[in-house]
Every structure is written in C-alpha cells, then in structure tokens.
Amino acid sequence: AGPPPGFARGPPPEPxxxxxxxxxxxxAPLWAEWLSLCTQQGANERSFVSQLQAAGWLRRDEHxxxxxxxxxxxxxxxxxxxxxxxxxxxxxxxxxxxxxxxxNLVVLMLxxxxxxxxxxxxxxxxxxxxxxxxxAQLALLTKVLGALVAHLLRSHAHAAALRLAPHRHEPAxxxxxxxxxxxxxxxxNWMLDLSAPDPALDTLQPQMxxxxxxxxxxxxxxRVPGFAFGWLELVxxxxxxxxxxxxxxxxxxxxLQSLLVSLFxxxxxxxxxxxxxxxxxxxxxxxxRVLLVLLxxxxxxxxxxxxxxxxxxxxxxxxxxNLVLSAFPRNMMLPDPFTPNLKVDLLPEISQPPxxxxxxxxxxxxxxxxxxxxxxxxxxxxxxxxxxxxxxLAAPDGSFRVGVINALVLHxxxxxxxxxxxxxxxxxxxxxxxxxxxxxxxxxSEGRYLFLNGLANQLRYPNNHTHYFSCxxxxxxxxxxxxxxxxxxxxxxxxxxxxxxxxxxxLLITFIELIKNARYAFWSKAFTRCAPEVERLFxxxxxxxxxxxxxxxxxxxxxxxx
Numbered sequence: 032a033g034p035p036p037g038f039a040r041g042p043p044p045e046p047x048x049x050x051x052x053x054x055x056x057x058x059a060p061l062w063a064e065w066l067s068l069c070t071q072q073g074a075n076e077r078s079f080v081s082q083l084q085a086a087g088w089l090r091r092d093e094h095x096x097x098x099x100x101x102x103x104x105x106x107x108x109x110x111x112x113x114x115x116x117x118x119x120x121x122x123x124x125x126x127x128x129x130x131x132x133x134x135n136l137v138v139l140m141l142x143x144x145x146x147x148x149x150x151x152x153x154x155x156x157x158x159x160x161x162x163x164x165x166x167a168q169l170a171l172l173t174k175v176l177g178a179l180v181a182h183l184l185r186s187h188a189h190a191a192a193l194r195l196a197p198h199r200h201e202p203a204x205x206x207x208x209x210x211x212x213x214x215x216x217x218x219x220n221w222m223l224d225l226s227a228p229d230p231a232l233d234t235l236q237p238q239m240x241x242x243x244x245x246x247x248x249x250x251x252x253x254r255v256p257g258f259a260f261g262w263l264e265l266v267x268x269x270x271x272x273x274x275x276x277x278x279x280x281x282x283x284x285x286x287l288q289s290l291l292v293s294l295f296x297x298x299x300x301x302x303x304x305x306x307x308x309x310x311x312x313x314x315x316x317x318x319x320r321v322l323l324v325l326l327x328x329x330x331x332x333x334x335x336x337x338x339x340x341x342x343x344x345x346x347x348x349x350x351x352x353n354l355v356l357s358a359f360p361r362n363m364m365l366p367d368p369f370t371p372n373l374k375v376d377l378l379p380e381i382s383q384p385p386x387x388x389x390x391x392x393x394x395x396x397x398x399x400x401x402x403x404x405x406x407x408x409x410x411x412x413x414x415x416x417x418x419x420x421x422x423x424l425a426a427p428d429g430s431f432r433v434g435v436i437n438a439l440v441l442h443x444x445x446x447x448x449x450x451x452x453x454x455x456x457x458x459x460x461x462x463x464x465x466x467x468x469x470x471x472x473x474x475x476s477e478g479r480y481l482f483l484n485g486l487a488n489q490l491r492y493p494n495n496h497t498h499y500f501s502c503x504x505x506x507x508x509x510x511x512x513x514x515x516x517x518x519x520x521x522x523x524x525x526x527x528x529x530x531x532x533x534x535x536x537x538l539l540i541t542f543i544e545l546i547k548n549a550r551y552a553f554w555s556k557a558f559t560r561c562a563p564e565v566e567r568l569f570x571x572x573x574x575x576x577x578x579x580x581x582x583x584x585x586x587x588x589x590x591x592x593x
Contacts, residue, residue, distance in 0.1 A: 054097040055104075062105045069132040080139045089140060091170055099178040106133035107182065110213050125212050134220035137175050142231040144168050165234035172225075172239060176218075176246040183214050187255050215261035218243070222270040237278040243271055244286040251290070252297035259297070259314060266290050267321045276329050284388070288336045294318055295343035302345045315351075322354040326533075331386075333358035334492070338389035338441060341488050342434040346481065350530040352488070357533035359492030366493060368539040369576075375501075375540055376455070380493035384448070391438035398423055398435045401442075408446050408462050417466065421473040431478050433485075440485040443467055444499050453499040458506050468507060471516065479516070483523045490537030497537035504541060509551055518558040521545075528572050543576050 061083075068074040083089055088098045109129035144167045190209035225232055225239050232239075247266060252259040266272060266287075275283035298318065301311040325333055333340070333355050340355050359365055366378055375381060395401035400423050407416045424436055447453050447463035458464050467486075471479055489500040504520060511517045524542045528534055546553045553559065559569050 050093075051097055051101070054101045058098065058101050058105065062102065062109075065136060066109070066129065066132055069128070069135065076135075076139055077143070080136070080143050083140070084143060089143075089171070091167075091174075096174060096178070099174055100181070102133060102136070103178045103182045106130055106217075107186075107213050111208065111210065123208060123210060125210055125216075127216060130213060130216045131220065134217050134224065137172075137221065138224045141168050141171060141225070141235070142229070144171060145231060161234055165238065168232070168235045169238045169242065172221075172235070172242050173245075175221075176242060179214065179217060180246055180249050183250060183255065183258065187257050190257065209257060211258045211261040214258065215264060218246070218265055219268060222265070222268050226270040226274060237274070237283065240271065240275045240278060240283060241286065244275065244283070244290065247290055248286075248293070251293040253293065256297075260317070263294065263314065263317050263321070266294070267317075267324065272321075272324075273328065276332060284332060284336070287332070288339055288388075291321075292339055292343045295340070295345075299343065299345050302348055315348075319351060319354065322351065326354055326358050330358035331360055334360060335386045335388040337488070337491065338387060338391055338437060342389075342437055346433075346484055349527055353527055353530060353534060353538075356488060356491050356535040356538070359536065363492065365536055368536055368543065373540070375493075375498060378493050381495060381498045383494050385491070385494040385496055387441070391441050394434050394438040395442060398432060400424070400435060400439060404439060404442065404466070405446075407466055408443065411462050411465065414469070417469040417473055421470055421478075424470075424474075424478065431481050433481055436478075436481055437485040437488060439470075440467070440482070440500075441489065441496075444489060444496055444503075448495050448499055453495060453502075455502050458502055459510075464503065464506065467503065468510075471507065476519075479519055480523070483519055487523050487527065487538065490541055491535050493536065501537055501541040501544075505544060505551065508545065514556055514558060517556060521553075521556075521558065525569070525572055528576070529568070539576060542572075546573050546576070 065079060068076055068079055087094060089095055106129050110126045111123075112126060145164060186209045222243060225235060243265075247262060250258055250262055252262055255262070272287065275287055277283075295318070298311065298315060301307065302315060307315070322333070337355050337358070341352055344352050344355070363380060366373065366380075392401060395404065400420060403412075403416055403419055403423075406412050407420070420439075424432055424439070426432055443463045443466055447461065451457065452461040452463055471482055474482055483504075486500050486504055489496050490504075491497050504524075508517050508520050511520075524538065524545070527538055528542060545551055558565075560566050
C-alpha cells in the first residue's frame with residue numbers, strides 16, 4: 032500500500048550499483064577487523080592502513096570514492112545498531128565506539144600520505160614534496176567530508192519523507208534513523224585531531240579549516256534544519272572558530288562571516304514571529320553566546336563585518352544587534368560616554384575611519400541604486416531622483432530591502448566624509464543630508480523605521496562614521512517638520528537602550544546629547560508625555576544614561592547571555 036493521498040513519497044530509492052554492492056561485501060570483513068583492532072591494546076593500526084593502501088582503497092578515483100562512502104555507511108549503521116529497539120525513546124541510543132574508530136582511521140589515512148623517503152632513508156622535506164603531500168591530504172579530507180555530507184543529506188531527506196508519510200512501506204535496506212549526534216561526533220573528532228600539533232599533519236594547515244568551512248556551508252540550517260544544533264556547535268567549536276579567525280591574512284574571516292549570515296538568515300523568519308518555538312529559543316540563545324565569544328575575543332571581526340551581520344539580523348532582535356554594534360578594537364581605550372561635557376569632536380579617534388569589509392556597493396549595484404544615487408550626490412539631481420530611489424528600496428512584493436537600505440545609508444555617509452561634508456557646520460543643506468532627509472520623507476512609516484535603524488547601526492565605537500551619523504540623527508531631529516519623525520528617531524534609540532547591556536558607545540553619546548541639549552527641546556515633545564507609563568520609561572532611561580558612570584558603559588556579558 033502506498034502513502035495516503037496528498038503525502039509526499041520522499042526521495043526515490045537510489046538505483047542499484049553493482050560496484051557499490053561489491054565494495055560493501057569486500058569492506059564488511061575489513062571493517063569488522065578494524066573495530067576489533069581498536070579494542071586491542073598495542074594493536075598495529077598503521078599496518079592496517081598500509082594494507083588498505085596496498086589494496087588500492089586510498090586511490091583518488093571512483094574506487095576510492097566508493098570506499099569512503101561505504102565506510103561512512105558502515106560506521107553510522109554500527110552506531111545506530113540499537114536504535115530500532117528504542118525507536119520511541121526521547122534520545123535514541125548512539126554507540127560512539129564505531130564513530131570514534133572511523134574518525135581515527137581517517138586521521139591515520141591522512142598521516143599515511145607522507146612523502147616517499149629519500150635514498151638515505153630520511154624524510155623528503157623539499158618544497159615540491161611538501162606541496163604534493165599537502166595536496167594529497169587535502170584531497171582525501173575533502174572526499175571524506177564530501178562522503179559524510181552526502182550521507183547526512185540522504186539520511187535527513189529520508190527522515191523528512193517519513194514524517195510526511197509515516198505509514199509508507201519501508202524497504203528492507205532502509206538507512207538508520209537520522210541522528211545529528213553521529214555526524215557531530217565525527218566532524219568534532221576530526222576538528223580536534225587534525226588541529227593538534229603533529230608534524231605529519233602540519234602541511235594540512237590552514238586548508239583543513241577551509242575544508243571544514245565548506246562542509247558546514249553545505250550543511251547550513253536552511254538546507255538541513257534537523258542538523259541546526261549540531262551545526263552551530265561545530266561552527267563555534269574551539270578547534271574551528273578561533274583557529275579560522277587566527278589564520279594568516281584574515282583568510283578565514285569571510286568564511287565565518289558567511290556561516291554566521293547563514294545562521295541569522297535561517298533564524299530571521301522565526302525570530303520575526305510574535306511567538307518563538309522552544310527549539311528556536313535555544314538556537315537563538317546559542318547564537319547570542321557565539322556573538323559574546325566573538326565580542327570578547329575577536330571584536331575586530333564584528334567591527335569589520337557589522338554591516339553584513341546587521342543585514343541578516345531581524346529588526347526585532349535588538350539585543351543581538353547591540354552585541355555586534357558594541358564591538359570596538361582591542362587596542363582602543365573607549366572614552367567614558369558619561370563624562371560631563373564630553374567633547375566628542377576633540378577625541379583623537381573620532382577622525383579615524385573604520386574598516387568596512389562588507390561589499391556594500393555590490394548590493395547597491397545589484398538593486399540599480401548606485402548610479403542614480405551617485406548622480407544625486409554629485410549634482411543635486413531633480414527631486415524625481417529621490418522618488419525613484421525610494422521605489423528601488425522596495426522588493427516586488429512590497430517589502431523593503433533592508434540590505435539595500437543599510438548599504439545606501441553607509442554609502443552616502445562615506446561620500447560625505449570623503450568630500451569634507453562631515454563637520455557639523457557643513458551638514459546643513461549638504462547633498463548627502465538632503466538625499467537622506469528626502470528619502471526619509473518619501474518612505475512609509477515602516478520604511479522610515481528601517482531607514483532610521485540603518486542610520487543607528489552606524490553609531491558604534493569612536494570613529495568618523497559614528498560622529499557623522501550621530502550629528503546627522505540629531506540634525507534630522509532638530510529640523511523635523513512634525514513630531515512623527517522625532518518620535519520614530521526616539522523609538523529607534525530608546526528601544527536599543529532598554530534591553531540588556533552592552534550598549535554601543537555611539538548610541539549612548541547620541542541619546543545623552545539629545546536629552547541634555549536644550550536645542551532639541553526633547554522633554555517638551557508630546558510623545559514623551561502621552562501616557563504615564565511612557566513618561567516613566569523615558570525618565571528611567573534618562574536616569575540610567577545621565578548617571579550611568581563608566582561601569583554602565585562596559586558590556587555586561589552575563590546579562591546578555593541570560
């Protein structure tokens with residue numbers, strides 16, 4: 032009997048491969064022999080690997096690919112040997128010994144790929160021999176990870192099909208139930224073993240990290256939701272994330288940035304919903320902890336990629352965004368934002384530009400915004416140009432392109448600073464300010480909120496971007512024609528201050544200036560007194576900002592992780 036009408040049948044069964052079937056028959060006794068060796072004290076494991084090499088199992092061809100695929104299947108099937116007896120258990124049993132045996136075998140196979148000895152019996156350390164060894168080891172590791180990724184994808188698809196059609200007939204050779212802990216164990220073991228100091232594996236660094244990054248990208252949560260928790264644990268693994276960020280020339284930074292964006296993009300729809308599922312709550316807290324580690328140990332990474340990360344974080348995740356924007360370089364002594372009569376424009380750091388590694392101009396070009404935007408900034412084009420720009424900030428379905436809005440804001444700010452239009456006296460009436468103010472006036476309430484968030488995302492540590500956008504927001508507040516824009520500016524600032532610390536330095540100095548300077552007449556605005564609870568909220572935030580002291584400026588990691 033087939034599945035009930037309307038239910039998916041799942042992935043079709045793989046066609047029978049006689050070569051694969053023969054490989055299974057040949058490897059079954061070898062796998063049993065290897066499991067037995069792993070339980071013996073002082074067993075000659077290297078001799079077993081030499082036998083595999085002599086038999087041609089490690090060749091870089093289809094024969095070797097089938098060998099790795101079957102080994103992966105045997106290891107994971109052995110780990111699930113008792114799963115059928117406890118199918119209804121909340122946490123199905125998983126035998127770790129077969130997984131550890133397989134991971135150890137892979138490490139030994141990689142170590143066996145060493146240069147041929149020289150005629151004198153020594154190790155060939157010539158550059159050509161070292162390069163050849165590194166290439167062979169990387170090729171084997173890539174194939175091993177590829178076999179594991181393929182097995183995980185098949186198992187995950189099979190489990191998804193069973194959920195859709197729970198009563199469909201199972202073939203006799205059905206794969207074991209999907210259990211992400213098996214794959215987490217294997218990849219975690221390899222991360223630890225291959226990152227340990229070992230002369231036989233030194234040539235594999237840092238390409239080994241890039242191979243793991245590529246495998247994790249292939250297993251990103253949007254593609255394999257059932258592996259999301261294991262995936263996040265591997266991304267944050269102590270043998271992966273820190274070493275990836277410490278790779279020479281920051282070559283690992285773009286890879287980690289891509290993985291984090293994948294995580295936030297997966298969470299985006301769920302975190303934008305009114306209620307969070309328990310699993311999403313746990314995953315969100317895990318993401319917060321990863322950001323806290325980066326904020327503490329690698330703040331420059333968050334500084335340089337703040338734009339791409341904020342693009343992927345939902346507007347509702349204010350604390351998560353604050354963690355990214357609170358980062359500042361480790362060699363900087365952050366001035367106390369609560370210092371009375373602090374002269375921000377006289378700080379030596381305030382004239383320095385920040386490093387931006389996110390390719391924001393690419394987003395503008397792809398949306399068709401860059402060319403008309405530059406035309407307006409150069410010649411103060413007709414007002415119709417601003418109307419056209421506003422239309423390009425919206426997607427065909429009517430939603431706003433947050434990434435394009437954030438890129439536009441940053442591009443205009445960079446243009447103003449590079450053309451000497453960032454000083455407070457030069458702001459009024461300048462083309463960049465006219466452009467941003469005009470776009471804000473053209474946008475709907477929702478679009479303006481996202482636009483103001485893009486401005487507030489530049490209020491970070493002391494630099495010339497923070498100074499420019501702080502002055503710009505205060506200018507927009509002072510010159511607003513009605514209180515609607517002023518209320519939205521206040522909302523964007525206050526909602527970032529009422530969450531747990533840390534709070535970005537630029538956010539604090541901007542809000543303190545707004546409520547202290549009589550020019551802005553903040554406390555006379557009707558929206559500050561529209562209801563008793565709103566009035567108490569503003570008074571509470573003002574007290575914490577005015578009397579915060581240096582201690583309040585520091586990031587409270589315990590609060591953020593709570």
